Amino acid sequence: MAFSLDMYSCAVRSIESYAEAVAFYESCTKPNKGSGLADERKIRGKETSKPRTMGVRMEGGAVRFRYHYTDVVIWRPGDECEINPYPSRSTGVFATCFLPGILHGDEAQYYTQGDTTYPVSTRTTITEGKVSTDAIFTRKVINRKRANAALKATRYAEYRDWYNVVAPTMRNTAASMYVVWTMPTSEVLHCLDDRERWADMMSKGLTPDKVRLHIYHVSYLHPTNGGVWDTKTADTLPARGNHGKWDITRRA
Numbered sequence: 001m002a003f004s005l006d007m008y009s010c011a012v013r014s015i016e017s018y019a020e021a022v023a024f025y026e027s028c029t030k031p032n033k034g035s036g037l038a039d040e041r042k043i044r045g046k047e048t049s050k051p052r053t054m055g056v057r058m059e060g061g062a063v064r065f066r067y068h069y070t071d072v073v074i075w076r077p078g079d080e081c082e083i084n085p086y087p088s089r090s091t092g093v094f095a096t097c098f099l100p101g102i103l104h105g106d107e108a109q110y111y112t113q114g115d116t117t118y119p120v121s122t123r124t125t126i127t128e129g130k131v132s133t134d135a136i137f138t139r140k141v142i143n144r145k146r147a148n149a150a151l152k153a154t155r156y157a158e159y160r161d162w163y164n165v166v167a168p169t170m171r172n173t174a175a176s177m178y179v180v181w182t183m184p185t186s187e188v189l190h191c192l193d194d195r196e197r198w199a200d201m202m203s204k205g206l207t208p209d210k211v212r213l214h215i216y217h218v219s220y221l222h223p224t225n226g227g228v229w230d231t232k233t234a235d236t237l238p239a240r241g242n243h244g245k246w247d248i249t250r251r252a
Contacts, residue, residue: 005090007097011045016100021063021075024098025056040066054094065098067091073098083111083124100126109248117237119248137234137246142216147228150215155192160208162198170202188214 015021028041040057043049043065055066065073067086072095074082081099085091087107095103101113103120111118113131118124121135151157183191183204188211191197201211216228237243 005093007046007093009045010043010097012097014096014100015073015075015081015098018063018075018077018079018081021081021098022058025058025063028056065095067094079128081126083120083126084122085109085120085124100129105243110243112239115239117239117241117243118235119246121248121250134251135248136251137237137243138249139232139234139246140229141232143228143230147216150218150228151212154189154215155195156208156211156215158195159192159198159201159211162195163202163208166199167202185214185217189218 011027012024015024024044025041028044029047031039031041039059040055043054043056046054053068057064057066061077063075064071067090070084070086070091072084072086072091074084075098076082083095083099083103085095085103085108087109089104089106089108092103092105092108095108099111101111104110104112105120109120111120111124111131111133113126113129116131118131118133119135119137120133124131124133124135126132183206188201188206191201191206192211234246237246
């Protein structure tokens with residue numbers, strides 16, 4: 001069972017300003033003398049958490065919320081908040097209690113505020129409610145024109161039509177069709193060019209979809225006008241959506 005951090009007992013669900021961060025810090029119990037924790041206090045409502053797991057302290061006027069060895073959320077005068085995430089789901093659960101929005105994802109890579117989701121990389125700031133991040137969302141999408149050109153340069157269409165006729169008649173007799181074999185792309189393309197080897201390709205589980213990906217792969221390695229993929233970018237995404245289709249990349 002995966003580890004899950006429980007913050008339900010934490011005495012706050014969100015913090016939206018520096019003043020609120022200071023007020024929360026002041027509401028937390030002061031450390032015992034000689035504890036070695038200096039000015040750091042235990043999170044109110046989480047006093048029974050394991051030693052050194054989490055805490056909050058004032059340093060140079062900033063309120064720092066620590067989870068393990070990282071000051072994940074830092075509030076500064078001027079209502080500036082900085083997010084320094086460690087890539088884990090529990091980091092997001094912890095940080096969300098001290099942010100205006102929600103830090104989430106398996107690697108705490110998304111920050112959602114209102115109806116908008118932002119990509120999180122090494123540093124994200126929220127100043128008077130405005131979010132700034134050093135990352136963007138990126139996604140590879142097929143360029144249909146170039147993809148069709150790459151397929152037409154091979155016997156892909158012939159193999160697809162042959163496969164769709166022959167494969168249904170072989171499903172009950174060719175058990176090896178259900179075994180996935182590894183074949184280098186160069187070998188796949190060599191077989192595709194030789195009709196006598198199509199049955200061998202089919203027996204090794206090389207469906208038209210898989211063959212098409214091999215062709216796209218060659219186009220990627222030896223691109224003509226950018227290969228068959230284009231890169232789509234977005235600064236933000238709607239809060240409700242499939243964020244998993246996108247990668248997160250540092251800005252150039």
